Amino acid sequence: xxxxxxxxxxxxxxxxxxxxxxxxxxxxxxxxxxxxxxxxxxxxxxxxxxxxxxxxxxxxxxxxxxxxxxxxxxxxxxxxxxxxxxxxxxxxxxxxxxxxxxxxxxxxxxxxxxxxx
Numbered sequence: 513x514x515x516x517x518x519x520x521x522x523x524x525x526x527x528x529x530x531x532x533x534x535x536x537x538x539x540x541x542x543x544x545x546x547x548x549x550x551x552x553x554x555x556x557x558x559x560x561x562x563x564x565x566x567x568x569x570x571x572x573x574x575x576x577x578x579x580x581x582x583x584x585x586x587x588x589x590x591x592x593x594x595x596x597x598x599x600x601x602x603x604x605x606x607x608x609x610x611x612x613x614x615x616x617x618x619x620x621x622x623x624x625x626x627x628x629x
Contacts, residue, residue: 516568520556527562535578541612542576542584542620549621550628563587564624573627581608584620590627 513521528539539562546553546564553564553573563572571589576582585606586592592603607623609616 514568517554520554520568523557524555524562527557531578535582538582538609538612539576539578541617542582545617545620546574546624549624553624553628566628574624581610583608584623586623586627593626 524543528536528543530536531539543555543562547555550564553566554568555562555564556568556572557563558565558572558575561578562576564574565572572587573590575585575587577585583606586604590605592605594601595604607619
C-alpha cells in the first residue's frame, strides 16, 4: 500500500470513528464489507464522505453518507445496468439502511462487486 493510500485509509477510518453510535458501528461494518468484497478499491474522503475508487487519482465509485439514515451510493462514474423487471430501464444508484444483517451485508458486497468487475 502506498503512503498516499495509507493516508487516505486513515482519513476514512478517522471519519467513521468520529460518528456517533449506532452509525459508527454500522459504517465500520459497511467499510469492512466493501474492503473485503473489492480489495482493489482505494478508500478516501470525497466531498466529506467515505468513498472508494479504483485508485487515489480516479473518481469515486461508491460513497457512504451519514445523514438521518445511512446511505450507500454509486456515483455517476460507476458502471450501471438497467434493473430490468418491474423497474425496467431504471438504474439503482443508492440504498438507505438503518441496520445490518447477513442479507444486507451480502447485498452490499454484491453491489460493490458490480462496479469493480
